[in-house]
Amino acid sequence: MTAPVTAASGRNGTEPPVQLGRGAGSVQPVASLLGVIALGVVLVLSLDLVSAATALLLELALLPVLRIPVRTLLLRTSPVLVVVPLTGVSIALYGQPSGRVWFDFAFAHVTDGSLQLALATMLRVLAVGIPGIVLFVRSDVTDLADGLAQILRLPARFVLGALAAIRMMTLLGDDWRQLAMARRARGVADSGRLRRGLSMAFGLLVVALRRATTLAVAMESRGFGAPGRRTWARRVRFAGPEWAMCGVLLGIGAAAVLAAVAAGTWRA
Incomplete structure (x- = not known):
C-alpha cells in the first residue's frame, strides 16, 4: 500500500512514519515469486522423468506444512489439473517420435518417445504450477505490490x-x-x-x-x-523467512537435478 503523497519528506523535513505490512509475520510474496521462478528455470533445463518426479514428490511432501484445506487446494489448483492432461495428450500425439510406434495417423504419431516426453512434461507442469499457486493462496495482493516496488x-x-x-x-x-x-x-x-x-x-x-x-x-x-x-x-523487508523460502525452492530444484544426474536421465 502506498501513501497518497509523493513528497520525499514531511513538513519538518523528516521521513513520514511508516508501518509494517499486515504480512510482517509471514513470508513476503516476492520471496515466493522469486523462488518459483528459480525452480521453474531449473526444471526446464532438462526434460527427463526423474527430475520432474523428484521435484513433485518433494513439493507434495511439504504441502502439509502450509496447512491449506484440501477443498481450497483443489479449487485453486483446478486450472493446472485441467491443463496437464491436455498438455500430455498434445505432446503424446505430436511430440518427436522415437521407439516403438503405438498409433500412427496423418500428423499424429504416438511412440514410446512421445509418451515418455508427454509424461515428463505433465510432471514438470505440475511441479512448477502447484507451488506457483499454493504459495499465493494466503498472500495479499497489496503485500505483493509493496514487495515488487520496494524490494x-x-x-x-x-x-x-x-x-x-x-x-x-x-x-x-x-x-x-x-x-x-x-x-x-x-x-x-x-x-x-x-x-x-x-x-x-x-x-x-x-x-x-x-x-x-x-x-x-x-x-x-x-x-x-x-x-x-x-x-x-x-x-517491507527481505529477511530470514524470505531467504528460507527461496532456499527451500532452490533446494527442491537442486535435489531434482542431482537425482536426474545420479539416475543417468539428465538431458540438457
Whole structure:
C-alpha cells in the first residue's frame, strides 16, 4: 500500500512514519515469486522423468506444512489439473517420435518417445504450477505490490496500476450480474443466448472502461502519477523467512537435478 503523497519528506523535513505490512509475520510474496521462478528455470533445463518426479514428490511432501484445506487446494489448483492432461495428450500425439510406434495417423504419431516426453512434461507442469499457486493462496495482493516496488524496485506507476487493476477485477462479477438483472427487468434476456452473451460482454467492456477512466482520474488527483520519490505506507523487508523460502525452492530444484544426474536421465 502506498501513501497518497509523493513528497520525499514531511513538513519538518523528516521521513513520514511508516508501518509494517499486515504480512510482517509471514513470508513476503516476492520471496515466493522469486523462488518459483528459480525452480521453474531449473526444471526446464532438462526434460527427463526423474527430475520432474523428484521435484513433485518433494513439493507434495511439504504441502502439509502450509496447512491449506484440501477443498481450497483443489479449487485453486483446478486450472493446472485441467491443463496437464491436455498438455500430455498434445505432446503424446505430436511430440518427436522415437521407439516403438503405438498409433500412427496423418500428423499424429504416438511412440514410446512421445509418451515418455508427454509424461515428463505433465510432471514438470505440475511441479512448477502447484507451488506457483499454493504459495499465493494466503498472500495479499497489496503485500505483493509493496514487495515488487520496494524490494525489486519496479516502477511505482506500473506497480500501482497493476494493483488497481487487480482490485477492480473483483467487481466484474457484480457488474455482470447487474447487467443480467437489468436486461431481465426490461424483458430482453429471455431468448437468443449467444446474442445476449455478446451484448452483455460489450456492455461489461463499456462499464469497465468508464470505471477505469474514473479510477485513473482519482489516482492522478491524489498524486499517484507525480514525479519524484514515492513514500510507502508500509515498509517491507527481505529477511530470514524470505531467504528460507527461496532456499527451500532452490533446494527442491537442486535435489531434482542431482537425482536426474545420479539416475543417468539428465538431458540438457
